[in-house]
Amino acid sequence: MKKDEFFTVAEMRRHQLLKRFIGQRARNCFHSNLNISKGKKSRLRSTKETAFIYAVMAAGLVHAVTRSCSAGNMTECSCDTTLQNGGSASEGWHWGGCSDDVQYGMWVSRKFLDFPIRNTTGRESKVLLAMNLHNNEAGRQAVAKLMSVDCRCHGVSGSCAVKTCWKTMSSFEKIGHFLKDKYEHSVQVSDKIKRKMRRREKDQRKVPIRKEDLLYLHKSPNYCVEDKNIGIPGTQGRECNRTSEGAGGCNLLCCGRGYNTHVVRHVERCECKFIWCCYVRCRRCESMTDVHTCK
Numbered sequence: 001m002k003k004d005e006f007f008t009v010a011e012m013r014r015h016q017l018l019k020r021f022i023g024q025r026a027r028n029c030f031h032s033n034l035n036i037s038k039g040k041k042s043r044l045r046s047t048k049e050t051a052f053i054y055a056v057m058a059a060g061l062v063h064a065v066t067r068s069c070s071a072g073n074m075t076e077c078s079c080d081t082t083l084q085n086g087g088s089a090s091e092g093w094h095w096g097g098c099s100d101d102v103q104y105g106m107w108v109s110r111k112f113l114d115f116p117i118r119n120t121t122g123r124e125s126k127v128l129l130a131m132n133l134h135n136n137e138a139g140r141q142a143v144a145k146l147m148s149v150d151c152r153c154h155g156v157s158g159s160c161a162v163k164t165c166w167k168t169m170s171s172f173e174k175i176g177h178f179l180k181d182k183y184e185h186s187v188q189v190s191d192k193i194k195r196k197m198r199r200r201e202k203d204q205r206k207v208p209i210r211k212e213d214l215l216y217l218h219k220s221p222n223y224c225v226e227d228k229n230i231g232i233p234g235t236q237g238r239e240c241n242r243t244s245e246g247a248g249g250c251n252l253l254c255c256g257r258g259y260n261t262h263v264v265r266h267v268e269r270c271e272c273k274f275i276w277c278c279y280v281r282c283r284r285c286e287s288m289t290d291v292h293t294c295k
Contacts, residue, residue, distance in 0.1 A: 046128055046217040052183040054132055055139030055214055058109050059179065062143045063172050066105035070098055077104045080167065093151060097166035102147060106140045127193045131215045134197070141212050142178050146170040179214070186214040224255035235294045242292045254294035264291045 069077035079098035086095045113136050117129055147167050155161035169175075187209060188200040197215065198205050209215065221227055226234030240250035240259055250259045270285035 046131060047220045048183055048186045048214070048216045049220060051131070051135045051186055051214040051216045052179060054135035055142070055179050055182070056176065058113055058136040058139035059143050059175055060139075060172065061109040061113065062102065062105040062140050063169060063175065064105075065108045066100050066102050066143075066169060069104055070100050077101055080104075083167065093163035093165050095166065096164035097150075097152070099167040100147070100169045102144055102167075102169060106144065109136070109140055125191070127189065127191055127197065127217065130193065130197055131189060131217065134209075134211075134213075134215050138182065138212050138214055139179065142175050142182070143169060145212065146175055146178060182212060182214045186216055188219075189215050189217060191217055224257075238294045240292050240294055242290075250292055250294065257295045259292045259294050261290055261292050264289050 065074075065077075068074050070079055072078065078101070080101035080103070083095040083099050114133055117132050117136075120129055147169060149165050150168050151163040151165040153160035153163055189197045189209070190200045197209060199207060199209065221230060221232060223232055224235050226232060226236065235253050235255055236257075238253055239248075240253045241248045242250050242259070242261075245251065247253070266287045266289060268285055268287075269282040272280050272282040275281050
């Protein structure tokens, strides 16, 4: 896989995860303005949502690269061979199979996502750059933390006299739930950096910031209301589904403002027949559909 292919897979996983994530909140698609993979600056401030997206993108790249390595799709890497021939003879198991080489995936993620941040010049604050690097690493650590051990039994008549075990990554959905929980408990940091980043609340500054914590500087804006300055279109006028409780449901998408209903007339060709020879004759059919839009 090439660099662009990695980012394509990571973007797809990010989009799927954010769609599910956003579906649980009455917020618009703020992630459309955060094209991290192409190096463009975010139009949104350093909010909790931005932190979540940085972490998801870094985790997605680790996951995509590591899966590709294990599947044999890359010449630069394969399975993790550091565990081969280890194990516990007394407990009846040994390392084998194809363990996911997550360390290689993390190395690639750091190379492609952290390098542009470290080489940023201009007016970007040191705190913002350090925070973005931290959130990238938090995403990668989530993948490593959720690694699990799978085993296969060997023995006569299906007995489990000996087991071959290997390490495997969790599904990206599970990693997403883990990062979503970190989002819910994300830490606001001070916009002034001394020796290291610290919590914004003075009475909390003795509490250490952990590697897996997601960090943000500014409180989240109101995604329900249009704000052209930071690229939020708001939800007014958005079409919604009156019967859905999910992402596109009127209850969530309209942010409690209610919705308007109007009837749309559709005209289309229908009941088409081939007439010998050689044309198609159709009827014009009309239908009326209720369309709901946010107030």
